[in-house]
Amino acid sequence: MADYNQATYDTVADIIAEVSSIDRATISPESHAINDLGIDSLDFLDVTFAIDKKFGIKMPVEKWMEDVNEGRAKAEEFFVMRNLVRRIDELVAQKATA
Amino acid sequence: MRLEHFQLIDRVERLDRAGKAIVCRCQVPAESTVFDGHFPGHPLLPGTLMIEAMAQASGLMVLAMFDFRRMPLLIGVDKARVRGMVKPGASLEAEGRLVQEGAGYVAAEGHLTLEGKRVAEAEIRLGTLPFPTETLREEARKFARATGLI
Numbered sequence: 165m166a167d168y169n170q171a172t173y174d175t176v177a178d179i180i181a182e183v184s185s186i187d188r189a190t191i192s193p194e195s196h197a198i199n200d201l202g203i204d205s206l207d208f209l210d211v212t213f214a215i216d217k218k219f220g221i222k223m224p225v226e227k228w229m230e231d232v233n234e235g236r237a238k239a240e241e242f243f244v245m246r247n248l249v250r251r252i253d254e255l256v257a258q259k260a261t262a
Numbered sequence: 263m264r265l266e267h268f269q270l271i272d273r274v275e276r277l278d279r280a281g282k283a284i285v286c287r288c289q290v291p292a293e294s295t296v297f298d299g300h301f302p303g304h305p306l307l308p309g310t311l312m313i314e315a316m317a318q319a320s321g322l323m324v325l326a327m328f329d330f331r332r333m334p335l336l337i338g339v340d341k342a343r344v345r346g347m348v349k350p351g352a353s354l355e356a357e358g359r360l361v362q363e364g365a366g367y368v369a370a371e372g373h374l375t376l377e378g379k380r381v382a383e384a385e386i387r388l389g390t391l392p393f394p395t396e397t398l399r400e401e402a403r404k405f406a407r408a409t410g411l412i
Contacts, residue, residue: 209367209389210338216364225365 168193168249172256176249179214183207193246198239221255263315265294270315271356274411277326282360284323286409288315288374290352297350307352309344312382316372320358320386322411324368327360328390330399330406337367338387346381353377358386366390 166173173193180197181188184207197203203211212225231237241247263270276285290307297305321334348354355375362369367389374382393399406412 206335206337206389210387212364213338213362213367213369213387217362217369222364227365 166193166246168246169253172253173245173249175218176215176252177245179218180211183210183214191245193244193249195245196240197243197245197248199243215252219252219256221252221259223252223255263288263290265291265296265311268314269405270311270318271322271409273409274322275355277323277411279326282323282327284319284326284358286315286319286322286356286358288354288356290348290350290354292351294350305350307348307350309342309382312344312348312354312374313339313342313372313384313386315354315356316358316374316382316384317386317388319356320368320370320372321388322406322409323358323360323370324388324390325402325406326411327368330403331392332390333393333398333402334368334388334390336386337389338385340385340387342382342384344382346376346379348376348381354381361385 177188177191180186180191180201180203184201184203186201191201195201197208208225212223216222228242232239242251263272270288271286272289273287274284275287296308300306300308317336324334357373358370360368361371367387370386370388372384372386373380403412
């Protein structure tokens, strides 16, 4: 059984495909948004905007990048699709209980 | 407007910090080399510059929002519409209103009006990045002072 929400995954993959003009079929749960899908930093801002808008959240992408750059976390913890989807669902859940 | 310098805002008329909105005045010059090609004998302000005017107004709002800690950079334009023609000498009002803010970006609704009539609109997205140099930050402050933002 997948350790991520399939519906969230499908929505996020659709957003990335559309915003970054990436063939949807090339996106998988194991894809690294930056290394595999080649989404650059400006493009990722647009992806962030679209995801924030769709889910009504604020992804703390700058904090994630800071954690990666300062060695507190690995990039794949945030930017591999299955992990990104899990984090989005966590943010949605936090918003619901706030 | 100093079209050749890509400075489209002449002055800030209203800044609503609480509501995160701004209104700027843009005086279209009577003459510019831009009009040589757009169009010969029939000068009109290009629609792309109308969109840029809304983006620059929204950018000034971002500078104020972040107190010059971050610089705005245009990353997206959606639903852009040019609804009227703007001739040399026109006095335009460029408005920007924040609609969404996230990590590293701001989304704003832009309107451009001429004598109360909307001539353009767009959804503008700006990346907000740390200034790459202090010199650039100071240039931004200088422009903000010249336009009355601060």
